[in-house]
Amino acid sequence: MGTAPSFSRVLLKVSGEALMGSKEFGIDLDMAGRVADEVVQAVKGGVQVALVIGGGNIFRGVAGAASGMDRANADQMGMLATVMNALAMQDVLISKGIDARAMSAIHMPTVCESFTRARALSHLNKGKVVLCAAGTGNPFFTTDTAAALRAAELKCDAFFKGTSVDGIYSADPKADRNAERFETLTYDEMLARNLRVMDGAAIALARDNAIPVFVFSIRQSGEFNKVLNGNGTFTEVTV
Template sequence: MMVKKYNRILLKLSGEALMGAQKFGQDPETISRICSDIKEVREAGYEICVVVGGGNICRGAEISKMGIERASADYMGMLGTVINALAIQSILESMGVYTRVQSAIPMTTICEPLIRRRAIRHMEKGRVVIFASGTGNPYFTTDSGAALRAAEMHCDAIIKGTQIDGVYSADPKLDKSATRYDRISYKDVINNDLAVMDIAAITLARENKIPILVFNLHEKGALLEVLKGKGTFTIIE
């Protein structure tokens, strides 16, 4: 599939993607493989930033059902994203990749506060910037955080790593007749209620004309292949 030449990209990782075959927490082998792909993309000349979720540790919407007030539950989820960001940072730097973690909730002892111009400068210098804490606000997902950071950083595209190789009309694991799309519009994703990213994220990407490329995160080397227009993926634009 032909894609535009991108220079600066944002990679969206779910917390669940870091679990590997586990049911909770972080799988070091899986994180190392993902970091290896990020390093490969950086060495190919792309500027890259990452937004990571925290669902492998704490999902606010779920734990609020236990009786914890929703805003507090969401803040707990944001802390999970910081744990994941620090893990990714550590493994990337063990591979020789310079990184910075910026958190929307200030935690100056362990990472930088979110400063837009500083983050852009880090990427210009070849560093990978990892954004934690989503938007920094309860009731918003890290998908919305990814779209927001992509717009703030003037990214050319959002690369969404998932468990499957693109966008389908239904969950292909449950519905064998589900149709896979090579290309689909933001409008059709919203109108058909396709579970790719939440509506706020899709709307923000559409307003800022940022394409979203959806691919299977678990195929080694797939990230760079997608950026070259190879492999299997879906473009939302």
């Protein structure tokens, strides 16, 4: 699918739901291990990787708010869920021989490092995987937006979003057999079509910082590294 892109530093966003594997809740360590294997392969191939994991497998702030909770409080609970996922993935990566650092946007020094751009860049340059947790540290922002923000801060060459489908569709392909799959889209087309694979703030951040976005299925084994090399199946969002 085109010429193989060359990336030296990337941001990988994985949904919390992806870590559930076949479970209904929580973390499936086998699935976490498979995702970690893909990150390990990329790092050993010379790519620096920053990783953002959502918290939907443990708690989703929007769902909590819809059930009657205060939205800000619900979002803070969701941020804590992402820290739990980051710590789990940090442990799995270290067990596979790759140094990793969970860094939280919320100050919790007895649990993990606080996120600072300088420290995160230092870790990446030393070949460590940086797990950016707790979103932006503020309610009302999704982990997609946090991922786009970190991609910009850390000067990533691209933003890879691993989902449960193999790209961006005009509608949910699981519900609509006639949904159209896109090979490429512009940032503005994403916003104009209101395609909900990512929220508008994340797309706008990527656009304003000229960061290409690649949407692919993280559930397909080996797909992350295939997409890194310009192969596999994905939708590219760019200018």
